[in-house]
Amino acid sequence: MGRGVLPPHARRLMLLLRPMGFSTSAPVASTREPLHVCVVGSGPAGFYTAEKMLKGHEGAQVDIIDRLPTPFGLVRSGVAPDHPETKIVVNQFSRVAANARCSFFGNVTLGSDVSLSELRKTYDVVVLAYGAESDRSFGIPGEGLRGIHSAREFVWWYNGHPDMCNLAPDLKNTDSAVVLGQGNVALDVARILLRCTTELASTDIAGYALDALHSSTIRKVFLVGRRGPAQAACTAKELREILGLKNVHVCIKEADLVTSPADKEEMRNSRIKRRVYELLSKAATVHQEKSNDDRKELHFVFFRKPTRFLPSEDGTTVGAVELEKTLLKDDGVTGKQVAVGTGEFEDLKCGLVLKSIGYKSLPIEGLPFDKYRGVVPNLRGRILSNESETATVEPGLYVVGWLKRGPTGIVATNLHCAEETVASILEDEKKGVLVASSDSKRQGRKGLLEILEQKNTRYVPFHDWEKIDSKEKTSGQLKNKPREKITAWDELLKVAKEG
Amino acid sequence: MLSRISRLGVQAASRARLGQNPATSRNQKEAIGSCINYVGNHTLCSATDATASDRSEQQEAKISVTFVDKDGDEKLINVPIGMSMLEAAHENDIELEGACEGSLACSTCHVIVTDVDYYNKLEDPEDEENDMLDLAFGLTETSRLGCQVIASPELDGIRLALPAATRNFAVDGHVPKPH
Numbered sequence: 001m002g003r004g005v006l007p008p009h010a011r012r013l014m015l016l017l018r019p020m021g022f023s024t025s026a027p028v029a030s031t032r033e034p035l036h037v038c039v040v041g042s043g044p045a046g047f048y049t050a051e052k053m054l055k056g057h058e059g060a061q062v063d064i065i066d067r068l069p070t071p072f073g074l075v076r077s078g079v080a081p082d083h084p085e086t087k088i089v090v091n092q093f094s095r096v097a098a099n100a101r102c103s104f105f106g107n108v109t110l111g112s113d114v115s116l117s118e119l120r121k122t123y124d125v126v127v128l129a130y131g132a133e134s135d136r137s138f139g140i141p142g143e144g145l146r147g148i149h150s151a152r153e154f155v156w157w158y159n160g161h162p163d164m165c166n167l168a169p170d171l172k173n174t175d176s177a178v179v180l181g182q183g184n185v186a187l188d189v190a191r192i193l194l195r196c197t198t199e200l201a202s203t204d205i206a207g208y209a210l211d212a213l214h215s216s217t218i219r220k221v222f223l224v225g226r227r228g229p230a231q232a233a234c235t236a237k238e239l240r241e242i243l244g245l246k247n248v249h250v251c252i253k254e255a256d257l258v259t260s261p262a263d264k265e266e267m268r269n270s271r272i273k274r275r276v277y278e279l280l281s282k283a284a285t286v287h288q289e290k291s292n293d294d295r296k297e298l299h300f301v302f303f304r305k306p307t308r309f310l311p312s313e314d315g316t317t318v319g320a321v322e323l324e325k326t327l328l329k330d331d332g333v334t335g336k337q338v339a340v341g342t343g344e345f346e347d348l349k350c351g352l353v354l355k356s357i358g359y360k361s362l363p364i365e366g367l368p369f370d371k372y373r374g375v376v377p378n379l380r381g382r383i384l385s386n387e388s389e390t391a392t393v394e395p396g397l398y399v400v401g402w403l404k405r406g407p408t409g410i411v412a413t414n415l416h417c418a419e420e421t422v423a424s425i426l427e428d429e430k431k432g433v434l435v436a437s438s439d440s441k442r443q444g445r446k447g448l449l450e451i452l453e454q455k456n457t458r459y460v461p462f463h464d465w466e467k468i469d470s471k472e473k474t475s476g477q478l479k480n481k482p483r484e485k486i487t488a489w490d491e492l493l494k495v496a497k498e499g
Numbered sequence: 500m501l502s503r504i505s506r507l508g509v510q511a512a513s514r515a516r517l518g519q520n521p522a523t524s525r526n527q528k529e530a531i532g533s534c535i536n537y538v539g540n541h542t543l544c545s546a547t548d549a550t551a552s553d554r555s556e557q558q559e560a561k562i563s564v565t566f567v568d569k570d571g572d573e574k575l576i577n578v579p580i581g582m583s584m585l586e587a588a589h590e591n592d593i594e595l596e597g598a599c600e601g602s603l604a605c606s607t608c609h610v611i612v613t614d615v616d617y618y619n620k621l622e623d624p625e626d627e628e629n630d631m632l633d634l635a636f637g638l639t640e641t642s643r644l645g646c647q648v649i650a651s652p653e654l655d656g657i658r659l660a661l662p663a664a665t666r667n668f669a670v671d672g673h674v675p676k677p678h
Binding site: 083085086088089091092235236237240271272275410411412413415416 | 602603605630633636
């Protein structure tokens, strides 16, 4: 299944990776003045930032806070259950958390448990790495009908995120699901809907999701994009995987594969697009015999944009998506091709719609925010007071990851993003920008602990997450899964406390 | 193999015992030194009846590899035949990331083979490696994943550069931004 099959000469090396030069044992007396750093968010952006900070400054004391009791952000709640190799990076992050100069504080929410201004008074450096926990929406009629979910919600649901464990999407009212969008997240949700549940049974998928998928009546999944195969946002690995799913008949119209000179130019400039297009072309020309009626269907629908969601007979659940045919036109500014409606419409019947058109970050009180781009205005990670040209830099306040760049990229993209932000921090530290204006030094971890005690916050330190981790793995062993995720808030906190 | 070394050792030791003359001791040091060098450069094998071909294999048991980091600093290391460049980098404290620990699920161990002749000696990447290279930061025409480049005799002397943020080597100018 999926990534489990490696070419013969590839070595699957379980390396004993060394901690790259810093100690994980007893506290080392630092020769430098402590630099108190707080990272908000414990996904890849947060952890890579912590790692680079610890390496870049001998006196750095890094605290990572996260509103969930469990660390690792989307590596735990976003990466698909059938992509376990992508999750291996948590080993590296765990080594960072084990560093004597690093502490994890789970179940601590920025805003309610500690405010941004409190953090700025307590730490020399505050780095916001809290990602994007909301969604772009279409803003078209019918979007509120039952059966329409964002892909983020669906992904959080099957990955056992405690905020979505009660989503209960109805997978039994229909044989057709429509996924709007053709990026890797769209492919993930389509693949999870189509994959044999016997294969999913040995992954870390949430137990309730496996049950729901087992009794699902969905047989057809439509991946709908407003532009063509040369613009599809997915990448080769994921596409190759979904095209190779056993017992799934793939339908791609050859007419959709015709490319314009502009398409050819786009592909000439992009290795990724070229390889994606080649895969789609090959899949369209493979004439598969429709002999096995038990096979599910995956349809790639190009040049269609949704204009309305239509209700089914019950009036409250979605029954179809109205799609408008599109043409590509040069946008006249950036040279990008944009989809323009042609006035021709058709309805696509379905009982489940998953919108996969992008995540969106949430603004917080006291933080400058660019509502249009959905990011915090910044210059190489240094947060700016606003998006205008006259903006000033906010001393000691930084941003990294999706909150800085927008919700795109892979796990590794955050590595380079973190390097850039940490370089800015170290530059500023050398210049003396981070020194507190008043005589009293900032308290760092000690200060945070005082604030949390005052608020009576039951924070979860890393070794308490390890109790959750251990229990999940043990429960998983009984079911031949790498782990059986604990998905309810109260149970997570209970296990963190008691083990 | 072991018997040959022990013979050398005995010779060196017996030479060491003879006289305290500075000239002689220089020779002794050389003798001992060359014995130690021999041992140091060749993996000791446990087979006591080593054949001639085994001995020549042992002489090629390691290749030299130069890593060039983001700032242009170079480090020359010896890598045993059969070891991947990722593993070799980690054994020598070279800062090559390996998020997925060699399972072809990331592009963080991306290295640039600076010499196209060496690049051509490598077997073509499989689809899975190419899929990961698609997403690599600073991709070039001679880029490979470090976990897939395995030390072999014809790669002796290879130079591998780590991609730098300042280098604008992207093949297609397009910055990859998928999820």
